[in-house]
Amino acid sequence: MNIHEYQAKALLRDYGAPVSDGRVVLKAEDAKTAAGELDGPLWVVKAQIHAGGRGKGSFKEASAGEKGGVRLTKSVEEAAEETARMLGRTLVTHQSGPAGKQVNRVYIEDGSGIETELYLALLVDRQTSRVSFVCSTEGGMDIEEVAANTPEKILSFAVDPATGYQGFHGRRIAFNLGLKGAQVKQCVKLMGQLYQLFMDKDMEMLEINPLIVTDSGDLKCLDAKMGFDGNAVYRHADIAALRDETEEDPKELEASKYDLNYIALDGEIGCMVNGAGLAMATMDIIKLFGAEPANFLDVGGGATTEKVTEAFKIITSDKQVKGILVNIFGGIMRCDVIAEGVIAAVKEVGLEVPLVVRLEGTNVEKGKEIIANSGLNVIAAENLRDGAEKIVKAVKG
Ligand code: GDP
Numbered sequence: 001m002n003i004h005e006y007q008a009k010a011l012l013r014d015y016g017a018p019v020s021d022g023r024v025v026l027k028a029e030d031a032k033t034a035a036g037e038l039d040g041p042l043w044v045v046k047a048q049i050h051a052g053g054r055g056k057g058s059f060k061e062a063s064a065g066e067k068g069g070v071r072l073t074k075s076v077e078e079a080a081e082e083t084a085r086m087l088g089r090t091l092v093t094h095q096s097g098p099a100g101k102q103v104n105r106v107y108i109e110d111g112s113g114i115e116t117e118l119y120l121a122l123l124v125d126r127q128t129s130r131v132s133f134v135c136s137t138e139g140g141m142d143i144e145e146v147a148a149n150t151p152e153k154i155l156s157f158a159v160d161p162a163t164g165y166q167g168f169h170g171r172r173i174a175f176n177l178g179l180k181g182a183q184v185k186q187c188v189k190l191m192g193q194l195y196q197l198f199m200d201k202d203m204e205m206l207e208i209n210p211l212i213v214t215d216s217g218d219l220k221c222l223d224a225k226m227g228f229d230g231n232a233v234y235r236h237a238d239i240a241a242l243r244d245e246t247e248e249d250p251k252e253l254e255a256s257k258y259d260l261n262y263i264a265l266d267g268e269i270g271c272m273v274n275g276a277g278l279a280m281a282t283m284d285i286i287k288l289f290g291a292e293p294a295n296f297l298d299v300g301g302g303a304t305t306e307k308v309t310e311a312f313k314i315i316t317s318d319k320q321v322k323g324i325l326v327n328i329f330g331g332i333m334r335c336d337v338i339a340e341g342v343i344a345a346v347k348e349v350g351l352e353v354p355l356v357v358r359l360e361g362t363n364v365e366k367g368k369e370i371i372a373n374s375g376l377n378v379i380a381a382e383n384l385r386d387g388a389e390k391i392v393k394a395v396k397g
Pocket residue numbers: 044051052053054055056070072110111112113114117140209210222223224
């Protein structure tokens with residue numbers, strides 16, 4: 001689960017980390033009051049969307065010379081004007097996808113004078129199964145680009161969970177970033193605060209890009225991006241309350257209500273599968289036969305008829321879906337329950353695209369019989385390969 005920059009900065013502030021004062025604005029008429037509460041003489045107006053690269057992004061239907069989603073202004077009036085100009089419009093960045101994201105919230109922040117821009121992140125390193133720090137002197141840039149072109153400029157190391165964060169971790173980062181004097185102390189303290197926050201809130205990712213040295217020589221978090229482990233959010237009511245459902249794919253949101261593991265993709269073949277591994281294999285084999293999956297969907301081991309029906313509804317609501325492949329291995333799951341679920345769903349939502357069903361495992365004969373006797377136009381498949389071949393053929397001709 002992701003949150004907005006202004007929410008992430010409030011968390012940083014709670015932990016004592018240095019951030020600028022700022023106000024979030026949802027309605028243009030509130031902008032002037034909000035900006036007036038800040039000191040100036042520089043006001044930064046920042047579009048709040050769950051995607052990075054806002055500064056270099058561009059608005060749809062932008063006027064000539066119009067800048068992206070981060071703007072420096074020099075008065076309360078100008079800050080209010082820029083806020084009004086951003087609200088309600090769609091911002092496209094290299095992380096938002098071509099459709100972009102609608103800006104429903106704008107953050108007005110006290111502007112900082114920048115001496116240097118640095119990069120800092122904490123993340124869960126799956127290779128070492130530990131929390132890692134990543135830092136670089138190349139701040140404000142796309143870190144993927146730095147990693148590709150000048151990997152030597154990135155320092156990354158894991159923290160041993162037995163010791164937790166120690167001062168030497170912070171000093172290592174400080175020296176790598178070329179910090180001097182009091183900045184080293186600030187860095188050691190800040191890294192400890194970030195590590196504590198990361199652990200306390202079960203984060204997956206915390207990125208400060210840029211972390212800056214201000215013109216008065218102090219460290220400050222100028223941007224903040226946070227991702228939380230979705231499986232742990234139930235432990236943090238404060239984090240759950242920060243969820244902005246308008247930022248999420250509506251199909252994924254619907255799926256999460258029914259505890260379905262669903263991720264929307266760009267292809268044309270909808271998949272309904274039980275088990276994440278089988279779902280991955282199904283996506284692979286669809287690609288092998290020359291088509292693209294429209295989604296990843298794992299209905300889970302103990303799916304009920306209701307759950308299968310909901311899954312089916314979500315798949316058919318996707319206008320890009322030109323065919324559906326149901327691929328079920330009945331281990332814990334019984335094939336007859338799946339067959340009944342599929343039929344109930346088709347009866348409820350209708351079926352306008354070809355449907356291939358491959359069943360295997362517990363009660364497979366019963367499942368096949370239910371489908372064969374349903375009178376529905378369902379193409380039966382013998383195995384995974386046969387299923388993939390049949391659905392691709394049905395869609396592509
Ligand atoms: P992003 O483009 O979504 O990553 O948004 P950021 O918050 O990182 O802002 C993009 C860039 O705008 C930063 O790298 C800075 O160069 C600039 N910027 C943001 N806030 C300030 C500020 O307070 N003062 C100045 N001078 N520049 C800023």
